[in-house]
Structures are given as structure tokens and as C-alpha cells.
Amino acid sequence: MENYKVFVDTHCHLDDPQFAEDLNEVIERAKAIGVTRIINFGGDFQTSINAVNLTKYEGLFAGVGIHPEEIDDAINRFDYTTELAELAQKNKVVAIGEIGLDYHWEKDTKRRELQQKVFIEQLDIARQFNLPICVHDREAHGDTLKILKAEAKNLRGVLHCFSGSLEMAKEIWKLGWLIGVDGPLTFKNSAKLPDIVKATPADMLLIETDAPYLAPTPHRGKRNEPSYVVEVAKKIAEVRGINLEEVARITTQNAENLYNIVQGGR
Numbered sequence: 001m002e003n004y005k006v007f008v009d010t011h012c013h014l015d016d017p018q019f020a021e022d023l024n025e026v027i028e029r030a031k032a033i034g035v036t037r038i039i040n041f042g043g044d045f046q047t048s049i050n051a052v053n054l055t056k057y058e059g060l061f062a063g064v065g066i067h068p069e070e071i072d073d074a075i076n077r078f079d080y081t082t083e084l085a086e087l088a089q090k091n092k093v094v095a096i097g098e099i100g101l102d103y104h105w106e107k108d109t110k111r112r113e114l115q116q117k118v119f120i121e122q123l124d125i126a127r128q129f130n131l132p133i134c135v136h137d138r139e140a141h142g143d144t145l146k147i148l149k150a151e152a153k154n155l156r157g158v159l160h161c162f163s164g165s166l167e168m169a170k171e172i173w174k175l176g177w178l179i180g181v182d183g184p185l186t187f188k189n190s191a192k193l194p195d196i197v198k199a200t201p202a203d204m205l206l207i208e209t210d211a212p213y214l215a216p217t218p219h220r221g222k223r224n225e226p227s228y229v230v231e232v233a234k235k236i237a238e239v240r241g242i243n244l245e246e247v248a249r250i251t252t253q254n255a256e257n258l259y260n261i262v263q264g265g266r
């Protein structure tokens, strides 16, 4: 199938209880609007298993990993890296994520160091299975960049829901990594994001929803869902001064390249 207005929602959480009642309709609505592939990410063991289970749906793929706010689920296990490695080898698992650093809620230095350790250990799992990485970085830009530079050599990935500066984005692109853009781009207070989206090299941009969170305008404040990724794409088209078909084409190609999810391939 050609990429004519075909979209990929490269980051969401359809295992969220908010989708329990109407998951089938949510997936059908996405397909109807052209969102042919969706990648669900876990943040601890249970949600990673949930993401893997969702791959029974055609066009759905999974990322598995331990989110920085969930590190206790890793360190309280006897050997979490072996357990995660097993999940990473499941069919239709296309990434390690979401992993990274979250300093918004965590102010304790020792705990932040523990986040860094778990992040780095999971980079090793990605390397072991040759998988790309989806990084969560909230108010930890300096340490995230430092770790990617020092510990992620020969790895590829995306900074999902990118919230850094243009200067940081440039460093990310230099490493060959992408940025993921979602609902906040459409918000009135999107601040520096439009300028970053405008400056992004065409092969470094991904679209995502992070559903059920961060619904884009005009759905802001409601439950988000993969079909709304088109609203993000529309805003990118406006900001970059190109048409929606072109946004669909480049972002779908980037998603296919990073996550190895060619249509009908798996």
C-alpha cells in the first residue's frame, strides 16, 4: 500500500482502562481515518505485557520497558533484565520503551541516580536485541542527553513527546535520533514547539498521541485516541507550510524506518 494519507500513531496506551468499553471502535475509527498502525508502550511489567497482548489486533505493535516513575517494579525483582529481555523477544515487539528519566516528581538525588541506572540497563537490552528506543524525558534534559551521548552509541530512537529546547533537539538530531510530537503542538501555549517542528529535518520527525493523555485541539481535555493523531499532523502541515499528504508521507516513512513496521509486513 502506498503512503497516501496513511498515518502511524507511534506512541499510545490503549491498555488504559479508559478504553475498556470501546477499544474495537477506537481502533476502527483510527483505521477509517488512515491510521493503519499503532504502537502501544508499556511502563512497567504489567502494562508491557498488556501492550504485547494488544498486538493480536492487526496493525498494532508493542514497546516494552520500565518507565522512570516505575523503577521499583524493576529493582524489586530478582532479575528484571532477564524478564524484560524475554518480553522484548515476543512477536510484534518493535521497541524498548518507554524508558528514561522523570525529574518532575522525583526530587531525591539517590532515586534519580537509580532512574539513570535502570535507563542505562534497558539501553543494553535494546542493544542486545537490536531494537530502537522510545525515551521519556521530563525535566531531565541534561542528564538524558548525557546518557544518550555516553551510553547509546550505535542505538537509535526517539525522544517521545519532546519538551526540550531547539538547542537540545539539534543535539538529538546530531545523534541520529528523532523527536516525537503530539497534542501540545496544537495548544495555544505550545511555546517553542512550533519553531522546533519547523526546524526539524524531514527524516527526524514522528507523530504520536500518547493517548489517553494529551488530546490535541479541538479535543483538548477529553480522552485522546489514535485517530486524533491526524490533528497533530494537520498542525505540522500548517507550521511547516506543506500539505497533509506530505506530512503523512514523511512521518509514516520515518515510523516504518525506525520501528521496522512496513505495512502488511507482520
Ligand SMILES: [Zn+2]
Pocket (backbone or CB within 6 Å): 011, 012, 013, 041, 098, 210
Ligand atoms: Zn506514554
